[in-house]
Amino acid sequence: xxxxxxxxxxxxxxxxxxxxxxxxxxxxxxxxxxxxxxxxxxxxxxxxxxxxxxxxxxxxxxxxxxxxxxxxxxxxxxxxxxxxxxxxxxxxxxxxxxxxxxxxxxxxxxxxxxxxxxxxxxxxxxxxxxxxxxxxxxxxxxxxxxxxxxxxxxxxxxxxxxxxxxxxxxxxxxxxxxxxxxxxxxxxxxxxxxxxxxxxxxxxxxxxxxxxxxxxxxxxxxxxxxxxxxxxxxxxxxxxxxxxxxxxxxxxxxxxxxxxxxxxxxxxxxxxxxxxxxxxxxxxxxxxxxxxxxxxxxxxxxxxxxxxxxxxxxxxxxxxxxxxxxxxxxxxxxxxxxxxxxxxxxxxxxxxxxxxxxxxxxxxxxxxxxxxxxxxxxxxxxxxxxxxxxxxxxxxxxxxxxxxxxxxxxxxxxxxxxxxxx
Numbered sequence: 001x002x003x004x005x006x007x008x009x010x011x012x013x014x015x016x017x018x019x020x021x022x023x024x025x026x027x028x029x030x031x032x033x034x035x036x037x038x039x040x041x042x043x044x045x046x047x048x049x050x051x052x053x054x055x056x057x058x059x060x061x062x063x064x065x066x067x068x069x070x071x072x073x074x075x076x077x078x079x080x081x082x083x084x085x086x087x088x089x090x091x092x093x094x095x096x097x098x099x100x101x102x103x104x105x106x107x108x109x110x111x112x113x114x115x116x117x118x119x120x121x122x123x124x125x126x127x128x129x130x131x132x133x134x135x136x137x138x139x140x141x142x143x144x145x146x147x148x149x150x151x152x153x154x155x156x157x158x159x160x161x162x163x164x165x166x167x168x169x170x171x172x173x174x175x176x177x178x179x180x181x182x183x184x185x186x187x188x189x190x191x192x193x194x195x196x197x198x199x200x201x202x203x204x205x206x207x208x209x210x211x212x213x214x215x216x217x218x219x220x221x222x223x224x225x226x227x228x229x230x231x232x233x234x235x236x237x238x239x240x241x242x243x244x245x246x247x248x249x250x251x252x253x254x255x256x257x258x259x260x261x262x263x264x265x266x267x268x269x270x271x272x273x274x275x276x277x278x279x280x281x282x283x284x285x286x287x288x289x290x291x292x293x294x295x296x297x298x299x300x301x302x303x304x305x306x307x308x309x310x311x312x313x314x315x316x317x318x319x320x321x322x323x324x325x326x327x328x329x330x331x332x333x334x335x336x337x338x339x340x341x342x343x344x345x346x347x348x349x350x351x352x353x354x355x356x357x358x359x360x361x362x363x364x365x366x367x368x369x370x371x372x373x374x375x376x377x378x379x380x381x382x383x384x385x386x387x388x389x390x391x392x393x394x395x396x397x398x399x400x401x402x403x404x405x406x407x408x409x410x411x412x413x414x415x416x417x418x419x420x421x422x
Contacts, residue, residue: 001027002306003062007049007079008070009033011333011366011384012291015298016070016305017042018364023306030062036375037365049074052082059088066091066310069267072148072288076102091309093287096263100254101287104146104184110261111282114253118282121186127171130183134163140188144284145170147179152225152340154284156188191276192420193283194235195293196243198251198271199308201317202264205251206308207243209234209300209324211293212421217340219416226340227381230417231292232330232392233300237421238275245280246273254285266312292331295364295384299329328392330399332385332417336367337410339380344410347377351406360388360395361402377408392418 002025006017014037017029021041032055034044047054049071056079059067067083069075069092076098083090092098099106104123111118119142124130134141134157143166145153153176155166170180197208211233217223250271258265270286270293289297298305302323311317336343352363352375364386367379385403389395396418403413 001025002065003027004029004306005045005059005062005064005067006031006070007055007067007074009035009049010070010291010379011364011381012289012294013070014038014364014366015295015384016068016289018362019298019301019305020068023304025304026306030058030064032058035365035378036368036370049079050077052077052079055079056082056086059083060086065089066306066313068092068309069288072098072101072286075287076148089310089313091267091313093265093267094263097258097265098287099263100258100265100269100285102148104144104284105182107285108184108186110254110257114257116250116253116282117280119186119189121184123182123184125182127167130167130171130185131164134167134185135160137185137187142186142188143167143170144184144186145176145179146182146184147176149176149179150227152176153179154225189274189276189281189283191274191279194238194273194275195231195290196246196271196273197289197293197297198247198269199312199317199322200251200255200265200267200269201312201315202259202266203255203315204317204319205247205255205269206317206319206322207247207251208297210238210243211235211290211296212418213290213293214414214417217335217412219414224340226335228290228292229333229335229414230331231290231296232328232395232418232421233293233296234328235421236392242275242280246271250280250282266315292333292384295331295386296329299362299386299388300325300327327388327390328395329386329388330392330395330418332399332403332413333366333381334383334385334403334406335381335412336377336379337412339412343380345376345378346371347409349375349377349382349406349408352383355385355402355405358398358402358405360398362386363402363406382408382411392421
């Protein structure tokens, strides 16, 4: 029976651990560092995702059969490289391959080399040159920090003053540290934004159904960007032809391009896309499961996640082994008041047990902890309420009914997840 380690501490990692624990081949799932949602055969290991040496020692001591990278900062820190160097099996990209996410500059240049459709762009190391170029482009224009910024390093500028403020924040104030050493300035793409994930073993890929995230904090896509306030899958209007195009023109060329650079990609390749009719463009590449997309995908996946991820790690993925249950899954994120800005922690949470007694509801913990025996808030996004249904509307109705049973002070959530597709 396999011992599995999932690296990360949010709702995405809890969803992966939940699905991995269902495998008949798995005995124990450890989550490092995890959160208060771990129980039963899922156990936390109090190790941060950047602590490569302790993670490696833990995996060796526990004889871990497969490590799954959830948190993107872990592969950027070199966890995959360190594990592979000692012969440990790990699902996730090496630091070099992961640059398709961690460097917007490298990613855009790779797309240009491989003729992957994306917005016109230029990259800059000088803030003044970046401002001048951005002002020369038609509005709106998009400003992106080069490196990781927890989903908050992108600004869509609808007026000239926003351009200067966005570039100053990234490059001068260094709001995202060294991630702001370079910026990408690109043209705005019209259409609807869609997430598509692909499991990859370096050569082959298995394309997931399309999902749609809701980034802004408030209803109607208003307010600042967050890590994601909810998601649903599949997206009803994304056709099999769309998915075929995404695989042939986007995912496979990216794998070939990385392989040609000596950075074979194994893990989840997750292009964020803008679709306008038959016109499909890449907004950005990610190199791990999305959050909250992972939560809905794990509710729909029909297959042994442990076997599938192990096959990817060993370079023997069978795309036919990745199947999907009929119907829809949705996720509504419950956030702390004030998120994505400053927010209180340690606030008592009630109602999860009642919510999970409702049909087809699973609540994945994200920013939670146990304090003096009480479940409390410990992050910006606190819980992910997921539901399944035969129709998107049915799944949404179930999710929002369950949300109403949960309470913590200042709890905030969007009331319009999935509504533009119902």
